[in-house]
Amino acid sequence: MTRCDGCDTEFKWSEILKRNLHYGFIACRKCGGAHKIDFPSRLKVTLVSVVPFLVFGLFLTPFDNTFFTIVTGLFIFVIGMLISPFVANYKLVEEG
Secondary structure, three states, rough: OOOOOOOOOOOHHHHHHHHHHHOOOOEEOOOOOOOEEOOHHHHHHHHHHHHHHHHHHHHHOOOOHHHHHHHHHHHHHHHHHHHHHHHOEEEOOOOO
C-alpha cells in the first residue's frame, strides 16, 4: 500500500480506491500533505481494471446471452478496481 512521502503514514485502502476512481489528490491524515497519482500508476490501474473488462467483452465472450456477458464483464471490472489500490503509487505534490 502507498505511504505518505512526508511522514510515512499508510493510506487507507478506501481512500486510494476513491481517488483511483476520480484521479484526485489524497491528503495525509497525519501531516496534511497532498499526494497525486503518478502516470505509471494510472496505466497500472487501467491495466488491472479496464483492459480485462474490454478483452473479455470484445474477444473472449463465451456466452450467447448478452445480459450474462455484460454482468460478467462488470464483475471483472469491479474485481480489477478492488485490486487497483495495491498497484497505485502516489507522490507528494511539491508546493510552490
